Amino acid sequence: MSREETILLDGCQPWPHEIAAFYRDTDCWRGETFGQILRDRAAMYSENIALTYGEEHVSYKTLDERVDQLAAGFQRIGLKKEDRVVVQLPNTIAFFEVCFALFRLGVLPVFSLPTHRYSEIQYFCAFSEAKAYIMPDHFNGYNYFDMAREVRENTPSLQHVITLGESEDFMKLADLYIDDQYIQPEVSPSDIAFLQLSGGSTGLSKLIPRTHDEYIYSLRRSNEICDLNEQSVYLAVLPIAHNYPLSSPGVLGALYAGARIVLSSGPSPDEAFPLIEKEKVSITALVPPLAIIWLEAVKTRSCDFSSLQVIQVGGAHFSSETAKRIQPAFDCKLQQVYGMAEGLVNYTRLDDPDEIVIHTQGRPMSPYDEIRIVDEEDREVAQGEAGELLTRGPYTIRGYYKADHHNAKAFTSDGFYRTGDLVSLNEAGYIVMEGRVKDQINRGGEKIAAEEVEDHLIAHRHVLDVAIVSMPDKFLGERSCAFIIPFEQTPSAAEIKAFLQKRGIATYKIPDRIEIVNSFPQTPFGKVSKKALRKMITEKLANV
Ligand SMILES: O=C(O)c1cccc(O)c1O
Numbered sequence: 001m002s003r004e005e006t007i008l009l010d011g012c013q014p015w016p017h018e019i020a021a022f023y024r025d026t027d028c029w030r031g032e033t034f035g036q037i038l039r040d041r042a043a044m045y046s047e048n049i050a051l052t053y054g055e056e057h058v059s060y061k062t063l064d065e066r067v068d069q070l071a072a073g074f075q076r077i078g079l080k081k082e083d084r085v086v087v088q089l090p091n092t093i094a095f096f097e098v099c100f101a102l103f104r105l106g107v108l109p110v111f112s113l114p115t116h117r118y119s120e121i122q123y124f125c126a127f128s129e130a131k132a133y134i135m136p137d138h139f140n141g142y143n144y145f146d147m148a149r150e151v152r153e154n155t156p157s158l159q160h161v162i163t164l165g166e167s168e169d170f171m172k173l174a175d176l177y178i179d180d181q182y183i184q185p186e187v188s189p190s191d192i193a194f195l196q197l198s199g200g201s202t203g204l205s206k207l208i209p210r211t212h213d214e215y216i217y218s219l220r221r222s223n224e225i226c227d228l229n230e231q232s233v234y235l236a237v238l239p240i241a242h243n244y245p246l247s248s249p250g251v252l253g254a255l256y257a258g259a260r261i262v263l264s265s266g267p268s269p270d271e272a273f274p275l276i277e278k279e280k281v282s283i284t285a286l287v288p289p290l291a292i293i294w295l296e297a298v299k300t301r302s303c304d305f306s307s308l309q310v311i312q313v314g315g316a317h318f319s320s321e322t323a324k325r326i327q328p329a330f331d332c333k334l335q336q337v338y339g340m341a342e343g344l345v346n347y348t349r350l351d352d353p354d355e356i357v358i359h360t361q362g363r364p365m366s367p368y369d370e371i372r373i374v375d376e377e378d379r380e381v382a383q384g385e386a387g388e389l390l391t392r393g394p395y396t397i398r399g400y401y402k403a404d405h406h407n408a409k410a411f412t413s414d415g416f417y418r419t420g421d422l423v424s425l426n427e428a429g430y431i432v433m434e435g436r437v438k439d440q441i442n443r444g445g446e447k448i449a450a451e452e453v454e455d456h457l458i459a460h461r462h463v464l465d466v467a468i469v470s471m472p473d474k475f476l477g478e479r480s481c482a483f484i485i486p487f488e489q490t491p492s493a494a495e496i497k498a499f500l501q502k503r504g505i506a507t508y509k510i511p512d513r514i515e516i517v518n519s520f521p522q523t524p525f526g527k528v529s530k531k532a533l534r535k536m537i538t539e540k541l542a543n544v
Contacts, residue, residue: 013399028394029213035104070101073176081106084128111241118504129157137165199447201438207401218395222249230258235284237267243341269297280307287315287445315445343396360430369393386434390416444476462491482511
């Protein structure tokens, strides 16, 4: 038996000892922690601005101090090392204060997105046995209070519900900043720093444990590749709890570099374009549908984009037709980013020729990333052929949190993660996205696990059976289509959508289209053929 690293948190797959030693020897893992990094940056960059949100500017030094105040408050209410806290915050300064205060206490944020609703939040709280849940009061027209009350009632582990806003029912985040000493526990670089969410394919999102050591390595490498440094200004328009704007290099990469982060509460050109001009933004990250919106908007706006050096596009397949338009429209570089919250991130390089940047999804960021492209029997395919991407490396997890059964399928016996993505490699070793083998819909970067939504729909009394597949869409790349075999009565699309809304699932997961059928096409093994269903809907759409 190989010796293993001691990781304290139950339910996490430890790194094999020899492999951890190798990543340390190769200087991938440098023994840093998030709590300490902010301390160091505050010493180095002191009065430099770390965060800008509207008219508010927070220096590195102030951020560091506010984090300590909040850590003291969190400790006072009883949060301690290895506790879990579900954090559902939009792009705000509080997001950073909360995360770093938790990091300093060794408490693990569980990152959820502002669009998540009761079904997701209650599950994250229950599954992680969270002690606290931190949420906005309202955001994008949604009031979180009713949901939070229901979550609190149904989740025995939850001791505190904390809100950004004003409320009599809940603890106010603002009251937790206290000028007090607190006892800083020993937080080790090999400890789990937080739990990130998977896009998922079977059932509800899996939780992804990431250690300080490996995540910080991914930030450092990302910064080198994206040329992020203390002069950079990173504009965050996507929800920053998502792995891509969080870490590729994202807001955490920006803090690591001593750069400035400009927060936009939304991604629309109306909000983002004036910020680019005013704050002299040098780099930002988009998903493909947003890139299309920005390309349209830029035609009619006269904004000064001269500070902009790089636009990253990732999260879903980016068509080369659209990719071509970025550089001429914004007079800056395009960088394609193909990554996953489980680890591996691929980038096109800033000095790559147009041909590569427009037609590929980049190559692994680390020389220590290992990739294999395999057929259904796990045999490596010939160069240039499509197969499933398997990967392991210095920042790719070895297992999901508390998921032994699923882990046995999602990882090979020698520790490769099965990405579920179908890719090929070009001669230069760059990845080209070809499709997907996992049962997931990628709706403009928002990943939907078909099974999760099917499980909700099957609960409808007029649904006998259901299968959800992707259908092509010019704007989002893919949308979701639910094929339903009705029971007794045929439910209308509006009824189905209202039903799902009421069950409290995130709106992006609600099927865009409902197709009523008498039976499903089957594979030779008698399973539902989703391939045939995708073909059916694709052809139907093409004929309209
Ligand atoms: O999850 C993703 O889609 C993703 C995309 C780009 C970069 C990342 O880090 C990601 O996690």
